[in-house]
Amino acid sequence: MDTPRQLAVLLLPPCSMFGIGCLTEPFAQANRLSGKKLYQLSFYTWDGEPLPLSGGMAFPVSGALREATSFEQLFVLSEGVASFADSGLFTSELVRLAPRVTLLGGVHAGAWWLARAGVLDGYRAAIHWQDYPRFADRFPNVVASQRVFELDRDRFSCGGALAVLDGALALIGRDHGAELVESVAAALCAERVRGSEEKQRVPLLARVGERQPKLTEAVMLMEANIEEPLTTDEIAQFTGQSRRQLERMFKQHLDVPPSRYYLQLRLERARAMLRNTGKSVVQIGLLCGFSSGPHFSTVYRSHFGIAPREERFANETKPADAE
Structure with a gap:
């Protein structure tokens, strides 16, 4: 990979610094440990305004999603099962973008938004065990799972929290191999890397x-x-x-x-x-x-x-x- 892979992250409330970091820090460590700019991340919100985080800070972004010009992969990140009221324009935008990216991901509760737009129909999607019954009932055309994460063709999803870390490591492994993944996991003090075949551990x-x-x-x-x-x-x-x-x-x-x-x-x-x-x-x-x-x-x-x-x-x- 001669040029950085362009990753766009759409942040939808509610979000926390921890939730964002679980997705982004593995890519940052991959850049640092490889000595190369393997990944370039850009952050967006729907309206282009900084995102208020759960800890009280505001997370700066590059602008509104519709202003983004070029990215290969798009991740929709939200840590709550949001209300879908007045989401028609957003749904249309996801439908428009889906065939234009090499990977479309739902992070934490982001899969709910992808499912609402219909761009997960016929795909497997990893859903947090607490939300699984509601999701499966609401979106019967999506193959809901309780795995740690799912990487199904050009769709990616993960159940939340540390499962996001595992999913990000899997994406790095797909691009650059197991050796870099092991180095990144060690840098993050991850005791082990879970594969997509592992199920979430229900307490x-x-x-x-x-x-x-x-x-x-x-x-x-x-x-x-x-x-x-x-x-x-x-x-x-x-x-x-x-x-x-x-x-x-x-x-x-x-x-x-x-x-x-x-x-x-x-x-x-x-x-x-x-x-x-x-x-x-x-x-x-x-x-x-x-x-x-x-x-x-x-x-x-x-x-x-x-x-x-x-x-x-x-x-x-x-x-x-x-x-």
Whole structure:
């Protein structure tokens, strides 16, 4: 890429500096670490006025969207599910711009605006888990998902917050490869880079409610003890209940026994490490509480239908823009 890729970001209220930074900072770091101007970002609002942020500051912009002259990719960024009143002109503008850009993105709640304009019909769109039911009901022609982000042909979407960071890293990887992505992630202190195939993690409280503090405590114990797993009896003891009570609680609210849920947590952690670290299969197995490499491989294949080495190979050889 000899000239910078021109990215336009349309800011619609409400927005925060954090929300904007999750999208833009990875591109800024890519420029810095590569020593090249890989990306040029320009910011716009609908009326060309500076955007009031949630923290009280005003974010300066280059002007109104209709004044933008040349950009390859357009991202619509908003952190709230906005009212669509009086949005006819804006909808028409999105319809006009959609075929003229190589990528049209909805960031945070920006996908709602794209869907309202009809430019997401027939595309997959990642929607924040809290908004997913409403979005799926309102826009049946969009294939709504609860993945971290979606990169579907010439459309991009992400559910919000740190998912935006993952999505931006994926776009950088598609343009410039995994090595630069790893450097950018390290500069941002990102523990790992999530792929588009990963689902958003719905908080346990959202699934079982606040009336199950012992269940939440048990799961937190599991998550904090991946390398040296606790026994079911130990978890029951630490949470102040009998083993039978613990098993009944997991079965009632999560539909699995505690041992199975714990195993799933460890295997999910192992899969993330296979995809995002250079540690050996044996090392990963030990770090996730498995006694040996063969034992880890057997359990992993039984759960995911693929061996750990095959998982890593498939991830390494997958094209950057593969779905």
